[in-house]
Amino acid sequence: MTNSPKGIIDFHSHILPGVDDGADKLETSLKMLEISKSQGVETIVSTSHYYNFRESIESFVSRRDDAVYKLGKAINEHDLDLPEIVVGAEVRLFPGLSNEENLSMLCIEGTKNILIEMPYSTWSPWMYNEIYAIITRGYTPIMAHIERYLGPVSEKEILEKLLSMDVFVQCNAESFSSWKTRRFIKKLIKHGKLTVIGSDSHNLESRISHIDDAANYILKKYGEEFLNVIMKNAAYLIRE
Numbered sequence: 001m002t003n004s005p006k007g008i009i010d011f012h013s014h015i016l017p018g019v020d021d022g023a024d025k026l027e028t029s030l031k032m033l034e035i036s037k038s039q040g041v042e043t044i045v046s047t048s049h050y051y052n053f054r055e056s057i058e059s060f061v062s063r064r065d066d067a068v069y070k071l072g073k074a075i076n077e078h079d080l081d082l083p084e085i086v087v088g089a090e091v092r093l094f095p096g097l098s099n100e101e102n103l104s105m106l107c108i109e110g111t112k113n114i115l116i117e118m119p120y121s122t123w124s125p126w127m128y129n130e131i132y133a134i135i136t137r138g139y140t141p142i143m144a145h146i147e148r149y150l151g152p153v154s155e156k157e158i159l160e161k162l163l164s165m166d167v168f169v170q171c172n173a174e175s176f177s178s179w180k181t182r183r184f185i186k187k188l189i190k191h192g193k194l195t196v197i198g199s200d201s202h203n204l205e206s207r208i209s210h211i212d213d214a215a216n217y218i219l220k221k222y223g224e225e226f227l228n229v230i231m232k233n234a235a236y237l238i239r240e
């Protein structure tokens with residue numbers, strides 16, 4: 001591990017115990033948060049998966065909030081110095097999402113900003129229509145780990161769509177270390193379309209946080225000012 005920049009906002013994580021395929025238990029959540037802290041993370045956005053084919057929004061939010069309470073209680077009881085947790089969700093796009101009465105319950109708490117996961121297939125018109133409709137309702141979509149759709153969707157199409165839609169873009173930390181995805185991220189940066197970064201950490205093994213490596217990469221390649229812009233974007237999207 002290299003010297004980590006401080007004040008990182010990790011915009012994408014699965015740290016809550018037992019809510020999705022992320023942390024399996026409380027101890028794992030606490031260890032994941034310790035790792036984040038050691039990597040310079042000040043604030044972590046908890047974005048548990050929401051899939052409409054599994055459960056209602058109300059049921060998801062209730063399960064998620066129980067886990068938030070459990071984790072918060074453990075942190076307070078042991079007076080642990082860990083990153084601040086901001087609660088949100090990673091919402092898989094589905095036809096009709098934009099019409100959901102309780103759409104606001106899936107946003108980052110206290111905001112109208114929503115982290116959207118696209119289906120892992122070729123992109124179809126209904127998907128763009130949903131995103132446009134979400135924007136029309138006054139919400140701000142943040143497209144989760146956009147570089148992960150390379151393959152089913154071409155670089156050209158992703159770039160074109162991102163540039164034509166009023167959306168923000170999140171990239172995963174680990175994608176900064178692979179040649180192909182890094183090349184794409186550089187293009188996003190060139191077009192001013194990289195908004196925030198996230199670890200998308202799920203556990204302590206195969207999907208552990210590498211947010212410090214991504215932050216260091218940005219720092220070295222683009223400088224402190226640009227890293228600050230990314231963190232300011234994140235700070236804005238969790239507060240407004």
Ligand SMILES: [Fe+2]
Nearest residue numbers: 012014090200
């Ligand atoms: Fe995720």
